[in-house]
Amino acid sequence: MEKDAEGFYAPAPAEASSSTPPPPPAAELTTAKTEVTEATTDLIKSTFDVSVTLADQQANPTSPLHSVKTFEELGLHQDLLKGIYDMGFSKPSKIQERALPLLLANPPQNMIGQSQSGTGKTAAFVLTMLSRVDFSLNKPQAICLAPSRELARQIMSVVVAMGKFTPVQTEYAIKDNLPRGTTNVTAHIIVGTPGTMTDLIRRKVIDVSEVKVFVLDEADNMLDQDGLGEQTLRVKNMLPRSHPVQIILFSATFPDNVRNFANKFAPNANKIELKRNELSVTNIRQFYMDCKSEEHKYDVLVSLYHLLVIGQSIIFCQHRHTADRISQRMTAEGHKVASLHGAKDAQERDTIIDRFREGKEKVLITTNVIARGIDILQVNMVVNYDLPLLNERDHGNRNDVRPDIETYIHRIGRTGRFGRKGISVNFVHDKRTWSQMEQIEQATGKHIVRIQTTDLDTMEEQMKKALK
Numbered sequence: 207m208e209k210d211a212e213g214f215y216a217p218a219p220a221e222a223s224s225s226t227p228p229p230p231p232a233a234e235l236t237t238a239k240t241e242v243t244e245a246t247t248d249l250i251k252s253t254f255d256v257s258v259t260l261a262d263q264q265a266n267p268t269s270p271l272h273s274v275k276t277f278e279e280l281g282l283h284q285d286l287l288k289g290i291y292d293m294g295f296s297k298p299s300k301i302q303e304r305a306l307p308l309l310l311a312n313p314p315q316n317m318i319g320q321s322q323s324g325t326g327k328t329a330a331f332v333l334t335m336l337s338r339v340d341f342s343l344n345k346p347q348a349i350c351l352a353p354s355r356e357l358a359r360q361i362m363s364v365v366v367a368m369g370k371f372t373p374v375q376t377e378y379a380i381k382d383n384l385p386r387g388t389t390n391v392t393a394h395i396i397v398g399t400p401g402t403m404t405d406l407i408r409r410k411v412i413d414v415s416e417v418k419v420f421v422l423d424e425a426d427n428m429l430d431q432d433g434l435g436e437q438t439l440r441v442k443n444m445l446p447r448s449h450p451v452q453i454i455l456f457s458a459t460f461p462d463n464v465r466n467f468a469n470k471f472a473p474n475a476n477k478i479e480l481k482r483n484e485l486s487v488t489n490i491r492q493f494y495m496d497c498k499s500e501e502h503k504y505d506v507l508v509s510l511y512h513l514l515v516i517g518q519s520i521i522f523c524q525h526r527h528t529a530d531r532i533s534q535r536m537t538a539e540g541h542k543v544a545s546l547h548g549a550k551d552a553q554e555r556d557t558i559i560d561r562f563r564e565g566k567e568k569v570l571i572t573t574n575v576i577a578r579g580i581d582i583l584q585v586n587m588v589v590n591y592d593l594p595l596l597n598e599r600d601h602g603n604r605n606d607v608r609p610d611i612e613t614y615i616h617r618i619g620r621t622g623r624f625g626r627k628g629i630s631v632n633f634v635h636d637k638r639t640w641s642q643m644e645q646i647e648q649a650t651g652k653h654i655v656r657i658q659t660t661d662l663d664t665m666e667e668q669m670k671k672a673l674k
């Protein structure tokens with residue numbers, strides 16, 4: 207059975223459905239200018255300035271978006287350059303500039319690559335997969351694993367967009383995608399989640415004998431031995447031994463406890479690492495609100511609604527039932543919100559994330575299932591309704607539950623993509639959550655600013671300032 211990014215086992219498969227990639231990112235990638243059509247408030251107007259900021263940042267040598275090289279200088283095939291420019295990219299980001307020459311060199315070498323959220327890691331590994339595939343051979347040659355179906359679908363949309371001028375064939379290894387009875391997948395690149403991938407390889411639906419690239423996105427999560435690590439290792443152990451397979455691990459975070467395993471998993475890898483104080487991007491302004499009680503958190507969230515819908519926002523809860531409860535209550539009170547978590551069936555999950563991606567829903571209430579990787583440029587606010595916590599089952603004393611720093615960094619990284627501005631708001635409501643937030647502040651080295659729950663005008667002002 208497949209464990210998902212929330213750490214739960216997935217429910218029994220629903221009826222088979224084909225899963226098309228989400229709408230291609232091309233249009234949103236050009237500049238932030240194309241995202242917003244109506245400038246109804248100053249806050250929205252501020253997102254219009256973002257493309258200027260983006261160009262400035264790419265010119266600034268200290269920015270993770272900066273590079274001294276052009277895409278032409280990175281040794282990519284003409285057809286891929288066409289795909290890149292068609293997506294609206296003009297210059298590589300720092301991780302792309304540094305990683306691509308190492309990833310594309312021959313003989314292929316493994317890579318452990320780290321770069322802040324929203325800085326373009328996907329393009330680095332997607333271009334590597336597309337570069338290494340022999341399109342005349344109709345067999346799987348590159349496999350990419352991600353922790354959630356939502357992220358697998360998003361990665362696929364990048365493969366399809368970047369490979370638009372190549373004859374690449376792709377297939378998903380996500381639940382309920384391939385109809386029963388499929389015998390022999392001939393696609394070049396397979397993107398999926400580890401449980402389904404294991405199952406399809408084991409049943410010989412996917413023949414891995416020609417695989418030469420194996421990518422783990424959100425690698426620290428994929429290798430976590432309390433979570434997806436076991437399944438990921440199973441996939442690796444089924445890969446051919448007759449020829450070398452290039453192993454590529456990417457994430458914004460690599461906590462010490464998975465680094466050792468990562469080094470074993472991808473031996474002799476080229477490494478691009480971040481220092482601890484560089485982990486989160488500086489363009490996300492972090493706030494907290496001091497709520498009076500658990501119940502008060504709900505009232506505060508509702509009072510924020512008009513700010514949540516100015517752009518798009520994601521509200522993170524620790525548990526699925528909280529996400530459901532809040533969204534049902536808000537809906538009953540006339541607010542328009544959607545909820546997404548791992549207990550929903552595959553087709554429903556696809557519909558919800560696609561509607562959110564297309565801007566049909568503005569507020570998404572969710573769990574850690576989409577804490578990582580999801581790239582929706584219009585998201586300018588993230589609310590940690592519950593702070594992310596390390597597995598409570600591992601702690602005897604509930605008062606001692608530690609915050610999950612990595613998940614925090616990934617959650618707030620759903621906003622502030624590729625140099626854009628974003629806001630995160632943490633709800634704290636008692637001594638314990640207060641102390642957890644202090645630990646987050648200490649670990650990330652970033653100050654989290656208080657906003658009064660009663661002072662919504664000031665908050666709106668602060669938010670406008672933060673987004674300017």
Ligand SMILES: Nc1ncnc2c1ncn2[C@@H]1O[C@H](COP(=O)(O)OP(=O)(O)OP(=O)(O)O)[C@@H](O)[C@H]1O
Nearest residue numbers: 295297298299323324325326327328458579581624
């Ligand atoms: N060179 C570029 N020029 C312009 N936009 C880019 C470039 N590279 C990537 N982007 C855009 O930046 C956004 C973030 O990229 P991506 O999703 O790959 O980030 P990431 O580093 O994988 O983040 P995370 O750690 O959250 O998974 C995407 O919308 C992507 O299309």
